[in-house]
Amino acid sequence: MSESAVPECREDPLADLPESVDPQVAGGFTLWFADRRWEWSPQVYRLHGYEPGAVEPSTELVLAHNHPDDRDLVAQLIERALTDREPFSGRHRIVDTDGCEHTVLVVANRILDADGEPVGTSGCYIDLTDTIDAAGQAAVSEVVPEIVEARAVIEQAKGILMRMYGISAEQAFKVLSWRSQETNTKLRAIAAQLIADLPQVPPPRPDVLTVFDHLLLTGHERVQPGKD
Structure with missing residues (x-):
């Protein structure tokens, strides 16, 4: 993260989920708007089936791991984030390198620069697969x-x-x-x-x-x- 950019907020993304749902945070991510560059935490790499740093995350890679039925929806969410500079958030399914399907909830917020302009979106993947x-x-x-x-x-x-x-x-x-x-x-x-x-x-x-x-x-x- 650049020194001039600060997260818009850091509130607990799980605070408003129903008590009946016991999700697991699978890791964090950042998408920078200017160069469309993704950053994944080690946990998000492993969620997709990779060792940390083994691949370079990108929009193409993100979409490749989406369930075919959810791919168009996620593509629209990402494009809206990049075009309208909105947070990349939503629920969808991903398929890891072993072919295992995960249902995830992505909760994120914008990253603002020193002038208050949105320069990216950052948040976390919540893995719901084994809990609901x-x-x-x-x-x-x-x-x-x-x-x-x-x-x-x-x-x-x-x-x-x-x-x-x-x-x-x-x-x-x-x-x-x-x-x-x-x-x-x-x-x-x-x-x-x-x-x-x-x-x-x-x-x-x-x-x-x-x-x-x-x-x-x-x-x-x-x-x-x-x-x-």
């Missing part, structure tokens, strides 16, 4: 939109923090994570409550940050029981 049956796979399919929605809420809350405190996206996420960990409240709930409380912030004046500080530090108290 057909019914479980249906449950995961249903929850994927919820994951996307949850990430959008977190991004909104990060934007608020960035604006109010004049901090970076990464720093804003660290603030949200801190409140989540300190209060044992889900990150999504903290973010949603912060957004809900925003109308309480008065028009800009010297004491606005004092009010905002109070909302940030007490938001967990207003999260409804059982709200994720």
Whole structure:
């Protein structure tokens, strides 16, 4: 990863999966938009059946390992990521070098450069193969939109923090994570409550940050029981 580029966020991609699903993170990846260059972690190499570094990951290699019925879908996801500079995320099947089929969920976010421009997408493969049956796979399919929605809420809350405190996206996420960990409240709930409380912030004046500080530090108290 280049020194001038920072991940847009590093939240736990598994935090919003159903409790009935017990996925395994199979490793991380990065796709750089400018030169369409892929980077795989050792685990992702092994997921595809290779020793780390044995091949150079590429879009062609990624598509070659997709299940034939899923290949067009993944090609569209990758092209959308490269064209619209959106995260490469979705659920599909891959076939490793031994011919074994794996059902994977790819959860990712954008990488921003120092100017806030998207330069890549980075995330992880979640191997669902050994942990869910057909019914479980249906449950995961249903929850994927919820994951996307949850990430959008977190991004909104990060934007608020960035604006109010004049901090970076990464720093804003660290603030949200801190409140989540300190209060044992889900990150999504903290973010949603912060957004809900925003109308309480008065028009800009010297004491606005004092009010905002109070909302940030007490938001967990207003999260409804059982709200994720």
